[in-house]
Amino acid sequence: MPPVVKIEEIHKIYDSGEVPVHAVRGVTLEIERGDFVALMGASGSGKSTLMNLLGCLDRPTRGRYLLDGIDVSELDRNALADIRNQKLGFVFQGFNLLARTTALENVELPMLYGDRKFTTKQIRERAMHCLDIVGLSQRSDHFPSQLSGGQQQRVAIARALVNEPQVLLADEPTGNLDTRTSAEVMGVFQRLNDEGITIVMVTHELDIARFCKRNLILRDGMMVRDEAVANRSLSATELEKLSSAEAAAKLTGAKS
Amino acid sequence: MRFGSIIKVALRALMRNTMRSILTALGIIIGVGAVIAMVSIGNGAKAQVEAQVASLGQNVITVFSGSMSSGGMRGGWGSSPSLTIEDAEAIEREVTGIVGVSPEVRDRNQVLANGLNWNTSVNGESPDYPDIRSWKIASGAMFSDQDVRSVAKVCVIGKTVADQLFANSDPVGQTLRIRNIPFKILGVLDSKGFNLFGQDQDDAVLVPYTSHMKRLSRRSYISSILIQAANADVIDKVQKDITEVLTQRRKGREPDFTVRNQVELAQTATATTQTMTLLLAAIASVSLLVGGIGIMNIMLVSVTERTREIGIRLAIGAHGSDVLMQFLIEATILSSLGGVIGILLGIGSSQLVSHLNGWPVLVSTASIVIAFVFSAAVGMFFGFYPARKAAQLDPIDALRYE
Ligand SMILES: Nc1ncnc2c1ncn2[C@@H]1O[C@H](COP(=O)(O)OP(=O)(O)OP(=O)(O)O)[C@@H](O)[C@H]1O
Numbered sequence A: 001m002p003p004v005v006k007i008e009e010i011h012k013i014y015d016s017g018e019v020p021v022h023a024v025r026g027v028t029l030e031i032e033r034g035d036f037v038a039l040m041g042a043s044g045s046g047k048s049t050l051m052n053l054l055g056c057l058d059r060p061t062r063g064r065y066l067l068d069g070i071d072v073s074e075l076d077r078n079a080l081a082d083i084r085n086q087k088l089g090f091v092f093q094g095f096n097l098l099a100r101t102t103a104l105e106n107v108e109l110p111m112l113y114g115d116r117k118f119t120t121k122q123i124r125e126r127a128m129h130c131l132d133i134v135g136l137s138q139r140s141d142h143f144p145s146q147l148s149g150g151q152q153q154r155v156a157i158a159r160a161l162v163n164e165p166q167v168l169l170a171d172e173p174t175g176n177l178d179t180r181t182s183a184e185v186m187g188v189f190q191r192l193n194d195e196g197i198t199i200v201m202v203t204h205e206l207d208i209a210r211f212c213k214r215n216l217i218l219r220d221g222m223m224v225r226d227e228a229v230a231n232r233s234l235s236a237t238e239l240e241k242l243s244s245a246e247a248a249a250k251l252t253g254a255k256s
Numbered sequence B: 001m002r003f004g005s006i007i008k009v010a011l012r013a014l015m016r017n018t019m020r021s022i023l024t025a026l027g028i029i030i031g032v033g034a035v036i037a038m039v040s041i042g043n044g045a046k047a048q049v050e051a052q053v054a055s056l057g058q059n060v061i062t063v064f065s066g067s068m069s070s071g072g073m074r075g076g077w078g079s080s081p082s083l084t085i086e087d088a089e090a091i092e093r094e095v096t097g098i099v100g101v102s103p104e105v106r107d108r109n110q111v112l113a114n115g116l117n118w119n120t121s122v123n124g125e126s127p128d129y130p131d132i133r134s135w136k137i138a139s140g141a142m143f144s145d146q147d148v149r150s151v152a153k154v155c156v157i158g159k160t161v162a163d164q165l166f167a168n169s170d171p172v173g174q175t176l177r178i179r180n181i182p183f184k185i186l187g188v189l190d191s192k193g194f195n196l197f198g199q200d201q202d203d204a205v206l207v208p209y210t211s212h213m214k215r216l217s218r219r220s221y222i223s224s225i226l227i228q229a230a231n232a233d234v235i236d237k238v239q240k241d242i243t244e245v246l247t248q249r250r251k252g253r254e255p256d257f258t259v260r261n262q263v264e265l266a267q268t269a270t271a272t273t274q275t276m277t278l279l280l281a282a283i284a285s286v287s288l289l290v291g292g293i294g295i296m297n298i299m300l301v302s303v304t305e306r307t308r309e310i311g312i313r314l315a316i317g318a319h320g321s322d323v324l325m326q327f328l329i330e331a332t333i334l335s336s337l338g339g340v341i342g343i344l345l346g347i348g349s350s351q352l353v354s355h356l357n358g359w360p361v362l363v364s365t366a367s368i369v370i371a372f373v374f375s376a377a378v379g380m381f382f383g384f385y386p387a388r389k390a391a392q393l394d395p396i397d398a399l400r401y402e
């Protein structure tokens, strides 16, 4: 089987400002099906830029990108939209849910676009199922403003999942979350990955990256390291550790 | 995207800023409302005029003395006496396709009866007159050709005159004194109401034209000739023949008469209505233009406000056309809702005007449909630019927009 993502010598130059910014400088990368990749690097190293290229939201200045065997650099605007709709799920940096729209309706959104025809009932059921996967089926009729940050992030993940994408892309999905919620979100990712979904996520935090299978490090728009994770963290164990640590803190706190 | 979802999203977006939506639609509401109200009032007036024109009788041609422009009908009425009884007789003799002719002489006189007096229009006519005007005799009978030939002192009175002078008795058979000459009342006319110029047609006394000319006004000229053509198909030919006969009788002199048929009279009378319709159209287009610009303005604001939302939709797989549709439909809903409210408001206010002033109003289905279609079209037209702007956004730029 070919790799689901294959990029060759990809470049991105922003020339909207006064000086052109060479944000991605010749990255070559292959990601196999079922992989779980963490993309790391300092702020401004080009992680989001690379993710946007992978997510077909932006076009590379140079280089080739084969997604699931399709050369996407040649596709037009609408074809790219269809690729995003059918093959990719994107969790953006920041939550990016539609305000004043319920969690369920947010998750239904990708099914309303694209050429796949669902009945209203199917749409509802699939969206509910995805909310169930992220553990939020109880909150389906809540508005984003009524949800916590972690819950909103999970709704965004459910939305990314609903069209059964080949690749799930997540830009700092735990960026605004505390340790426990981060571990929960990573738990969701690990479960999805176990079911066979390829995941690429950006993170700043080393211990979050350790939940993944493979770590990539970007510096100044170039790939400087690509390694497998030796001692993978598992969300269940991490959450347990956290709970006992909290319990211990409470006990000591009560004594003093 | 499915149509149902688009409508839902559009309605929700409009409801989110209810006040703003209402204010935006206000331009359309007022414009459409004003137009519907004025069209209804105009139509009512027009219908009334048409009814009055119809009350002139069917297929009636009028020859006026004096030549005049179409606008100067009233000023020209008998202004230079030139028509004679011989003219009327020549027409009756030489023109085919005629069913009735009545030479007319008119003046105002004080009439007396029953010890009461009343100022009214005394009209010299021929016995054909009631038939030409499709005017029924309520009681008694019309005077006859014999009465005309014998210059008889007989008359037929209108409903108003009967009411004024014979409140409690039957006028038929009684005597009416005109210029102190006793005229025997042969009949009473049915009520006919007001004519084109707002005159009470029932306020009249009919006498044989010969009696009028010899006994009352002592004129040798008649002021007009009423002719009834046999049917609508021959009316043009009859009109032409009349003109020919009269022109021949004048042997090269400047024509001193005017021949008008009913349709032309109606056109003269409705000329003002047409001017008003034109004016209305101008008002309508200006107000719809202003309303449309308001919608465009708010839609532009809305697109800017919702840039992130657009970015999310595009990133998730919406095509430009989906976004275009969404905003276009939003603008169209806004303007057509404005249109509907405006229509209701227009109907309401025209009914109110009719109630308060007693004006006839006629709300036509056509004007409602046109107003609705137009307001929807305005939304589509003025919503297109903002919608296209939204559709052409780059997903990345839109997502990053603060
Ligand atoms: N739209 C843009 N126009 C111009 N320059 C840009 C644009 N977006 C990003 N850049 C520049 O490209 C470089 C890479 O930006 P990018 O957002 O990919 O960084 P990042 O690794 O995601 O950083 P962070 O961890 O802070 O999110 C930065 O120097 C940034 O200033």
Ligand SMILES: [Mg+2]
Pocket: A047, A048, A049, A093, A171
């Ligand atoms: Mg970033």
